[in-house]
Amino acid sequence: MCRVVVAVGEGPDSERVMRQLAQDGCGLILATSFGYLEPALKVAADFPAVKFAHAGGYKSAPNLATYNGRFYEGRWLAGWLAGKSSAKGVAGYVAGFPVPEVVQGINAFTLGMRAANPQAQVRVVWLNTWFDPAKEREAALTLVNQGADVLTNHSGSPAVPQVAEEKGVGLIAYTSDMARFAPKAQLAAVTHHWGPYYTQLARQVLTGSWSGQPVWAGMKDGLVQLSALNPALPAAVKAGLAQQQQALVAGQLQPFAGRLVDNTGRERQTAGAVMPDAAIAQMDWLVQGVVGSVPGR
Template sequence: MIDRRTLVGGGLAAPFLLGGLKGARAQDGGPLKIAFMYVGPIGDLGWSYQHDQGRLAVEREFGDKVQTSYVESVPEGADAERVLRQMAQAGNKLIFATSFGFMQAVINVAKQFPDTIFEHATGFQTAKNVGIYNARFYEGRYVSGHLAGRMSQKKTIGYIGSFPIPENIMGINAFTLGAQRVIPDVTTKVVWVNSWYDPGKEAEAANALMDQGCDFIVQHTDSPAPVQAAEKRGVWCIGQASDMGRFGPERCLTSVVDDWASYYIKTAQRVMDGSWQSEDYWGGLAEESVVLTPWNKAVPADVQAELDQLVSEIKNKTTHPFQGEVKNQAGEVVVPEGTVISDADLLKMMYFVQGVDSTLPG
């Protein structure tokens, strides 16, 4: 049975859903209470939707050993800190904050609740009771870049970004490097919409890029609007976060899917058995934290074989998207030949590689 409530305050009203109770007990004799904070609506069919699928997987795995809840569409700012504080005050002992922009709010609130465990997605600040987790989205972007290189005729790719943060930038760069495997002189044009979820802006950005001659559309935003726009105009595209093929059955060639379920289950288990420790977790294609959906039938068989081989090479670590030599737009070597970029450098990536036709906001 699900008890539907509303959490209101500070100008924000958001649904607070409490999952059903089903098995073993936490320290107070009840279930482990776990809360999730989402930057977008769970109906975005992208980023927040996939995180919520992970929450539901935790419920299925543990039954009445856990009690889960979530707050959706939380702005990245003062509201995030308020919601986190309310979650902790409500007795949640494990809280997942699922957007980069929640980072400072997590650090601030974690200091006030040292007995509560906080997990922050895609950030880089940790504490004794704060762990961070990330997915190597860039691995999927690199493969989809290779796919774009094979399918693009105009050598001009359109990329819709949400915010100019390292998570987005490494995706744009990895995609461009993947495309350069096939088209050395490819151009990636970037439009920032300054929102994770805004179907109207995302569709406008997609159409603007296609008007500029882009014959392939990629996104790091959360609605299916870019895929729908590309489908309507007969342009190849890649889906984001969840399988968006249903919105572009003819033109969406694959989707780079985030699968958080295994990490959420593992983390909940560690909290319940007392083995949780703050860590910096990365999962990618090998861990199936990042998954590429089956290739569209429009992708030629020989190209599908190339893509499958590339996925295998990334999984077994014989290929890395940021294996040197890599140069930035100014021609400076940022990853020397024979080396692979470190995770620490990925997390602070604030430059574009050669081939990206855009500038970062000053």
């Protein structure tokens, strides 16, 4: 039996839905939004025979595993493309909540963009929500008015792609291909591909081989991709993207390697160093080249 429940609000509503799924006999429940973590932990404690997997979580339980993607790898590549595509050297980033995953994406995008154009800037507007089409649109318009000629986002509606198409600026879509909303504007999309991982989890539950180990997979695993490339991209840019992607997959290019300076001028990492996963997972500062700040910092 496979059941899919969509448009579930974070908080009490998600707890109700997960509890019902467990009561209905589901052996594996996938909690696919950051805000589902606490409700999932509550339900997991009441149904120890049911396995849970939570996307982006930082807490676990014997029957609740966490999984995430190294989305920042795709973001670095997207930033490189933005740097090659932006005439003004200014990108706009519509950001949801100031959690590490979002900060990682902003920083990786900026580092990639500045690898292509060392003078590039990335301007950030925070939403403090994952999904609010009106706020997303307002933020995107603000960024275009501030000079951004490429937009990207970490939010849930097609509002940012629609603004990019309307205003004639470039777009790097996120999560899925948004070409139907921005057929001319979209340069590429950072896309997530969970199917093989979900299949692996289901097989583990069915065969009794569930390990509950956390997973943090990336481009080499096929979970994160830069896809839906605009066919109008110059051949040299496509070739450069392919080279950069090959280096990322091979581990020869690591987005958070080398000397890193934040946007206040403070050195955060020395030359020759590679940032460990623990530091990436707690990232709460913005690199040089970002115009903006992390709320609450």
